[in-house]
Amino acid sequence: MASYTLKINNKNFTIEADPTMPLLWAIRDLAGLTGTKYGCGIAQCGACTIHLNGNPVRSCSIPVSAAANQSITTIEGLSDDNSHPVQQAWIQDQVPQCGYCQSGQIMAAAALIKRNPNPTDKDIDMAMQGHICRCGTYPRIRKAIKTAAALSTAKASTK
Ligand code: FES
Ligand code: FES
Known part of the structure; x- marks a missing residue:
């Protein structure tokens, strides 16, 4: 110890x-x-x-x-009040099903958006590779990452 x-x-x-x-x-x-x-x-x-x-x-x-x-x-x-763009996008696009995998998915997505504000489908597939969702929410995850990227860009432009 x-x-x-x-x-x-x-x-x-x-x-x-x-x-x-x-x-x-x-x-x-x-x-x-x-x-x-x-x-x-x-x-x-x-x-x-x-x-x-x-x-x-x-x-x-x-x-x-x-x-x-x-x-x-x-x-x-990630935020005090669910205001991170990825959290907002996950709510907007109703991503989770059982929810168990979603903390990991959100943390991976947040890191992706930070280093790449406008990820392509390929970028998303690469970054989210090996993040398993037994409920099969993958299409909603991909959609929400694009929503998060748009929200993040909008937020940055109002600063
Ligand atoms: S619990 Fe760590 S990758 Fe599965
Ligand atoms: S939402 Fe159930 S495992 Fe991903």
């Missing part, structure tokens, strides 16, 4: 954990942020996606020791 500081959503959490504990466990069980989901535990489904220093990563497959003192954003930190 060792002591680590996790910087999650601009807040510091001091935790005691085995260095090899998956970051996902620390986020959910030690920091108490349960919006990030466990699907497979082996980096194959995308349900556990968070941002580490702004990049989308699969938190089930990163040891907590590798994420200490770095900037972590979870679904809870």
Whole structure:
């Protein structure tokens, strides 16, 4: 066991954990942020996606020791009031069915829009590859990413 500081959503959490504990466990069980989901535990489904220093990563497959003192954003930190363009688009286009995979989908989509404000179908397919939805919401996810890109551009032009 060792002591680590996790910087999650601009807040510091001091935790005691085995260095090899998956970051996902620390986020959910030690920091108490349960919006990030466990699907497979082996980096194959995308349900556990968070941002580490702004990049989308699969938190089930990163040891907590590798994420200490770095900037972590979870679904809870995307916005205070569901105002992030991806959240707005997901509501507008009614994307989720059971919802289980959607935190990971939203975090992947948010990272895509940030680095590519106008993604093509191909860009979307590449970025969302390996984000499994057992309910098959893929067409709505693709539509909502385009909605989010438009909302994001509109928001930027009113600033
Ligand atoms: S739980 Fe991490 S990729 Fe499936
Ligand atoms: S909405 Fe059910 S798994 Fe994606």
